[in-house]
Amino acid sequence: MASVEAMWEEWVVRAFARVNNNFLSYLPKVCLAKPSAEEDPLADDPTAPAKDGEPARNRMLLFSANDYLNLSTHPAVRKASAKAALAFGMGPRSSAMASGQTEYHRRLENVLAEMHKKEACVVTPTGFAANTAFLSALGGVATHNAASRRPAAHEKIAVFSDALNHASIIDGLRMMERHHQTVVSVYRHSDMQHLDELLSNCPLERKVVITDSLFSMEGDFAPMLDLVQLRKKHRFLFVIDEAHTAFVCGRNGGGIGEVYGIEDQIDVIVGTLSKAGGCLGGFVACSQKWSDLVRVTGRPYIFTTASPLPVIAGAYAAVTVAKKEVWRRQALWNRVQEFATLTKHPATSPILSLVHMLERGFHIIAIRPPAVAPDACRLRVTLTTGHSSEDVRRLVPHSRNASPDSTAPQIKSWRGCEELSRRAPEDSALQGGWTAR
Numbered sequence: 436m437a438s439v440e441a442m443w444e445e446w447v448v449r450a451f452a453r454v455n456n457n458f459l460s461y462l463p464k465v466c467l468a469k470p471s472a473e474e475d476p477l478a479d480d481p482t483a484p485a486k487d488g489e490p491a492r493n494r495m496l497l498f499s500a501n502d503y504l505n506l507s508t509h510p511a512v513r514k515a516s517a518k519a520a521l522a523f524g525m526g527p528r529s530s531a532m533a534s535g536q537t538e539y540h541r542r543l544e545n546v547l548a549e550m551h552k553k554e555a556c557v558v559t560p561t562g563f564a565a566n567t568a569f570l571s572a573l574g575g576v577a578t579h580n581a582a583s584r585r586p587a588a589h590e591k592i593a594v595f596s597d598a599l600n601h602a603s604i605i606d607g608l609r610m611m612e613r614h615h616q617t618v619v620s621v622y623r624h625s626d627m628q629h630l631d632e633l634l635s636n637c638p639l640e641r642k643v644v645i646t647d648s649l650f651s652m653e654g655d656f657a658p659m660l661d662l663v664q665l666r667k668k669h670r671f672l673f674v675i676d677e678a679h680t681a682f683v684c685g686r687n688g689g690g691i692g693e694v695y696g697i698e699d700q701i702d703v704i705v706g707t708l709s710k711a712g713g714c715l716g717g718f719v720a721c722s723q724k725w726s727d728l729v730r731v732t733g734r735p736y737i738f739t740t741a742s743p744l745p746v747i748a749g750a751y752a753a754v755t756v757a758k759k760e761v762w763r764r765q766a767l768w769n770r771v772q773e774f775a776t777l778t779k780h781p782a783t784s785p786i787l788s789l790v791h792m793l794e795r796g797f798h799i800i801a802i803r804p805p806a807v808a809p810d811a812c813r814l815r816v817t818l819t820t821g822h823s824s825e826d827v828r829r830l831v832p833h834s835r836n837a838s839p840d841s842t843a844p845q846i847k848s849w850r851g852c853e854e855l856s857r858r859a860p861e862d863s864a865l866q867g868g869w870t871a872r
């Protein structure tokens with residue numbers, strides 16, 4: 436009889452063979468150019484006294500990161516983070532419910548709340564945790580308002596979720612379903628007529644609409660003004676995930692709500708500090724009451740260790756710079772405009788879908804299931820303030836304005852990467868990842 440180890444090994448090997456595993460072969464290339472021994476942050480003896488030194492510089496044009504405002508390397512971010520590390524090390528290592536929440540976490544929360552014109556804010560270790568913590572708390576509304584332990588059908592919350600919402604929203608909704616707290620309806624991507632129909636046919640009193648503000652794979656915006664109109668008609672709680680618009684949109688970086696001046700009509704804003712914030716973390720900006728509920732019932736907030744202080748201090752500096760340095764947003768949107776002009780591609784955001792160009796010195800990543808459906812694989816470009824106009828010209832050599840460059844890549848198509856799509860196994864266990872259904 437096979438040993439337990441052998442059985443598990445066989446099951447793991449079989450599972451691996453059935454999922455989309457070919458990205459492993461290109462993983463090592465994702466590493467930044469090898470730094471010299473002097474620059475390598477992991478080469479030092481950790482017990483030796485610290486030395487000052489510049490971190491490794493990228494030697495490749497990075498068009499695959501979400502550091503939209505180029506803040507991850509900003510001197511103020513480095514300094515705040517380093518100062519915090521020297522003063523506190525990593526800070527208290529425990530849940531925010533125990534000793535993880537410090538004065539510095541609170542100050543970061545205050546500045547985020549103010550930026551999004553909300554009463555309060557809860558900072559979480561990641562954006563993923565922010566969505567799932569909020570949805571966990573939302574589920575609690577059904578459970579704690581129910582007559583018995585399990586909400587009856589009419590006591591559930593009806594959640595309407597865009598078909599292309601981020602995986603963290605999908606997983607949060609799955610969690611709510613598991614606890615019988617919600618009935619989820621997935622509306623066709625940005626299809627307001629479909630959403631209106633679903634809302635009109637819903638007998639439940641507690642309704643919630645949740646959407647990404649800028650869709651991470653498509654690069655298109657949710658129809659915010661139409662959603663606000665529907666909110667007036669159907670009186671739902673309106674929740675948006677500003678992972679790709681916080682700090683990036685709006686004159687002061689207040690996000691999509693600031694762009695349209697509709698902050699007061701968005702009830703809850705979920706965001707991340709891991710993209711334009713240049714650090715790591717997430718947040719839920721909302722009313723004081725909602726934030727209290729997230730803190731006491733949001734399981735992915737409670738049952739995890741709070742962010743280390745160097746990360747919090749770095750994020751505080753990044754948010755402060757983002758707010759003040761309006762030119763960073765202008766530079767980013769200029770890059771988007773230049774890209775659109777050069778390519779004649781109707782780019783409306785820093786997220787674009789393209790063809791692989793690693794060998795020519797452009798780091799652009801392939802997006803495959805479970806991030807997108809198997810027939811929607813693509814290469815994804817993200818523009819940041821750190822890119823110059825020249826970088827964008829090099830990326831797009833076949834435009835009329837661009838100078839000829841024999842090393843430049845060929846752009847064959849903007850959308851759809853058929854070869855990747857063909858390779859996606861039909862029975863991938865991960866295929867359910869991009870949609871709640």
Ligand SMILES: Cc1ncc(COP(=O)(O)O)c(C=O)c1O
Binds near residue numbers: 561647717
């Ligand atoms: C729309 C959206 N929401 C949430 C997240 C999760 O954010 P984080 O990477 O901070 O966990 C991401 C990014 O991965 C995202 O694109």
